[in-house]
Amino acid sequence: MPKYRKKPVEIEAIQFTGSNWGEIETFVPVGKYNEDGTFNIVTLEGEHKCSIGDFVIQGVAGEFYPCKPEIFAATYEPADTTPVQPDTEEEEISEEDIAEIKQMMIGMKGTVQEISSHINSIGITLDKIGGNP
Template structure:
């Protein structure tokens, strides 16, 4: 069977390596760890946020990283 992703608007911010404060303000800071690296505690466990990854807020308020190539294939900017 084939399935299509439901159209849903999300909130996201791209991590550029220098905007940790913006990421902390955007995401649930209790789920973020900064110990030389930016790590998000997700439903699947801890995930590293690499430079240029997008931090996405999911439909249930959860946060997780997404690689830029996947983000560009999956989402488009809403004006």
């Protein structure tokens, strides 16, 4: 039987605490309030009850649905909303590595693949060692 993996997508979700009604009402259209302190939301599959502790998730198509906390914890993790900053720190390249690459390039002691492989293995670019051969 074929296996599938869930695609990594970011969702918005709020955990219903029983005291955060304002936040819930701003996030999701509540279908019906229940006397037991729960509420119903309209999902793509019909109306579903959301209990204290459940998460209300907004899916990728804008749909809402409740999710039990243990399922939520097994399925989701906090998204890193901090934009990734490029690494601006230059790594130290040893003089020995630079000399070896220059010798390979000057004397063509290796094939292009060997030179490229060595350059990649130490994580540098040609501009760091003085340009093209």
